[in-house]
Amino acid sequence: MSEPDVPQKTWWSAAEIAAADLPDMPATTRGVNEHARRNGWANQPGKVRRRAGRGGGLEYHHSLFPTRAAIALISAKDRPSERLDRAEAWAQFDAAKDSAKRKAEGRLAALDEIDALECAGLTRSEAVRTASAKHGKSEKTLWNWIGLVNGIAHADRLAYLVPGAGGSAQPKTEVPERFLELVKSAWLTQSAPDLSAAYSWATDIARSEAVQTAPLWKIRRVINATVPDHIRIFHREGVHGLRRYFPHQTRSKMSMHAMEAVQGDYHKFDVFVLWPGEQKPVRVQMIAFSDIYSGKFLAWRLSITANSHTVQLCFGDLVKRYGIPFHALLDNGREFAAKAMTGGTPTRFRFKIRDDDVPGLLTMLGVHVHWAQPAWGQAKPIERAFKDFCARVAKHPAFVGAYTGNRPDAKPENYGDRAIPLSEFKAVLEREIAAHNARRDRRSDVAFKRSFDDVFNESYKTSPVRKATEEQQLLWLLRAEGVRGDSKNGELKLYGHRYWAPWMYQVAGQKVVARFDPDALLDGLRIYDLEGRYLGDADVLAPGDFLSVDDARDHARKLSAFAKATKAEAAAHKALTDTEIAARLRAAGQTVQADDLPEAEVVRLVPNHRQAPKSAVRRPTTDEVEAEARLEAQVTRLSEHRPAQPEDDPQTRFDRALELEAIEADGHPLTEQQRLWLTEYSQSAEYRAWTRMRASAAKDE
Known part of the structure; x- marks a missing residue:
């Protein structure tokens, strides 16, 4: 069974000759045409013909080629064509379409039939002729298929019979x-x-x-x-x-527990609501916190705009009922990154922490803040729950006519027909949130078709929970602002109101933290230092009517009370009276004069000038003598009525004071001199010191 030779290409165009890169032949189309003109190929009959097909042109018989070029053509015929290796062929087969694979299977069936006919005794040519008639393919096509798998193992023939496979890769579409x-x-x-x-x-x-x-x-x-x-x-x-085209990360919550981490975000409802104090209906916004482990909604509040005050109150509701979480996943919005919430937190706005940053609520409660990736809803699982609320709350049957649509170009036909009272909206929202938490058949990796409530309650019973103290509860009920006290008296000005207390002189000119209820600014402030230590309360200084006598009297009474309290407190800081200080200064001056100034041993008299007036010795008048006598008699009388001074001993003076206090406690009146002495002595530093020592001794016993 001899295999006939596949017919050799005999007619060549100038472009084909140039592309064949034959010896002694030009490698460009223009060069081939010039070679044909120079050698007179067009004048040899039977060796030149008009090219059929689009573009026309001339084709030349291969016998016109130089000897070396003709030998190269014969060698090219005998040289096997370049094929893909076995792995590449099967890879190309795997990447081919199903239609191409079915064609390859049909080709393989035709070749298998040719092999079977050869085994039955037919020559290959007869077998090809018989298979051609049966499969409706030309003999030339079958011979081409045989050439594709010539020398290929039967098990790999299918890969080489795919259209476009078996030989060198198909040339790509060429464009400039x-x-x-x-x-x-x-x-x-x-x-x-x-x-x-x-x-x-x-x-x-x-x-x-x-x-x-x-x-x-x-x-x-x-x-x-x-x-x-x-x-x-x-x-x-x-x-x-x-x-969006990169595979998402699956974050497992199996290692977490309830209240380990919470997440918070705002959601604006597509419903018109009648908000108290607003003239037009508004689309309310809800701040909500949910447990990341279970997915349960723990706390929520409504507001007109996204603001840090509502975030504080909502987080306070969460902490008050469930405890303080260890972590919080927050949105990058200003309402969460405000100083009131996250002041002093690292990576806040991705800036450095400043020394005078006011500590925020989460910072002071020891909550580790994580910032969600901006403009990436998948970073916060709570976004999936908000999607449910869009369908179950905004489109609730009770809100028909108030639904606004989720886009400006998706407004319903009954847009703006009605608005829902706030109380009615809250009632529906509360029911839907409860239903959301209680809905079963949840498919998270910790739910196992249970509800969020069941998952949370089971883990909450065994989880470490941090409860907030009464002092910590003030942190979220009030809002923190860094304000600076007046340089004279420490007075604070906040939102058009003035606040002051007598103790605030100690914060004059200093920056402090004023915590207050934004809805009750007239209730006063609680003042803390920048490190979070409580300093005291400050009352609001209410403005008075310009012509009101009562307001003026009230201000005068407060000033008088302040002066009286200051006077009582000032007495504790001054142990000696002005008279005592003056007397001691006089004694100190006399002592210094007697000790420091020695007596002059040599005295020189200065003679009077001859022109100096001569003054006679003046004698006191009778009136002056009588006046001096009356003064001495008055001093004597005062000395006789002055109470006897106790011995100059602190213990004796303190014991006498206790004795007088006991007499007064028994209901016996003191003399005027005793009462004056006891009042003056009880305000001295000596009396307070002995009182403290006595109390300390009694405590030790």
Whole structure:
């Protein structure tokens, strides 16, 4: 069974000769045409013909080629064609379409039948002829298939019979490289234009720059084959769009427990609500905190706008009922990153911590804050629950006519027909949140078809829970602001009100933390230092009516009480009276004069000047003598009535004071002198010191 030779190509165009790279032949089409003209190929009859098909042109018989070129053609015939290796062939088969694989199976069936006919005694030519008639394929086609698997093991024939496989890779669609760059540059932009528009723009540029163009279908085919999807997404949608095509991370909650971490976020409902004090209906916003482990909603509050005050109150509701969580996953919004919530927290706004930052609520409660990735809803699982509320709350039957639609271009036909009273909206929302927590058949990795309530309650019983003290509860009921006290008296000004207390002189000119209830500014402030230590309360200084006598009298009474209290407190800081200090100064001055000034041993008299007036010795008058006598008699009388001074002993003075206090406690009146002495002595530092020592001794006993 001899195999006939596959017919050799005998007619060649100039382009084919140039592409064949034959010896002694030019390698360009222009060079081949010049070689044919120079050697007179067109004048040899039977050796030149008009090329059939599109484009026309001449074809030359291979007998016109130089000897070395003809030998190269014969060698090329005997040389086996380049094939893909076994692994590449099967990889190409695996990447082929199902239709191509079915064609390969049909080809293999035809070749198997040829082999069977040869085994039955037919020659290969007869077997090919018989199989051609049966399968409706030409004999040449069957011979080509045989050539594809010539020398290939039968087990690998299928891979080489796929259309386009078996030999060298099919040439790609060729387009001008420069024009392709223009189209790709105009198409691969984040404005994401259509390919047809980018092609039109590139054509205009190519026409002005004399660049060769190509059809749109060919450009589209090349781009689809050469530009990977992730490159296209990166250029047309950016990094944010590229992240959507990257596999998401599965975050397991199996190692967590209830109240270990909570998450908080705002959600605006697509419902018109009548808010008290507002003239027009509003779309209310809900701040909610949920447990990350179980998914249960723990606390929620409503407000018109997203603000840190509502976040504080909502987080306070959570802590008051369930305890203090260890971690909090928060949105990057200003309402969460405000100083009132996260002041002093690292990575807040991704800035450094300043020394004078006011500690926020979460910082003071020891909650570790985690910031969610901006513009990435998958970072917060609570977003999935908000999606449920869009369907179960905003579209609730009780809110028909108040639903606004989730987009400006998706408004219902009955848009704006009615608005829901706030109390009615809260009632429906509360029922839906309770139903959300109690709904069974949850599919999280910790739920196992249980409800959020069941998962939370089971873990909460055995979880370490931190409860807040009464002092800590003040941290979320009030709001913190860093304010500076007045440089004179420590007075604070906040939201148009003035606050002051007598003790605030100690914070004059200093920056402090004023915690207050924004809804009750007239209730006063609680003052803390920057390190969180409580200093005291400050009352509001209410303004008085300009012409009101009562307001003026009230202010005068407060001033008098302040002066009286200050006087009593000042007495404790001054142990000696002004008279005693003056007397001691006089005694000190006399002592210094007697000790420091020695007596002069040499005295020189200064004679009077002759022109100095001569003054006679003056004698006191009778009236002056009588006045001096009366003064001495008055001093004597006062000395006789002055109470006897106790011995100059602190213990004796203190014992006498206790004795007088006991007499007064028994109901016996003291003399005027005793009462004055006891009042003055009880305000001295000596009396307070002996009182403290006596109390300390009694405590030790």
